[in-house]
Amino acid sequence: MPLEALSGRRDHIKEFARAFMQRRDLVIGKLAKGLACRVPDGAFYVFPSCAGVIGKRTPDGKMIETDSDFAMYLLDAFAVAVVPGSGFMASPYIRISYASSLEDLTRACDRIIAACASLS
16 A cells, blocks of 8 residues: 555546635735734745734634734634644744645634734
8 A cells, every 4th residue: 555655646636736725815815904924935824924913802702812812813703713823933923734635724713813803
């Protein structure tokens, strides 16, 4: 079986790569409305900066002081799970996987942008 993985057909690789690039581009494009995000060269996640929301307040008055605070706010108030960049020694960023369907990614990104817009 391992030999098949190395010597077998690879027709599917181009399709997988195209699908992930489409997902990546969707996430980058949508997040540009609220978070700064560089385009990754590979992987299946993006690391948008949440520096622009640090120091802002949630509608219930809680201060967003860290990337972890922002990640918890997204989870608690908008049902979106991201990983704080501080877990990767990359604060103030959040990690968002795009290994999901276009529909789920669209919904999540729309919620993230709404979350950013609701901060004051």
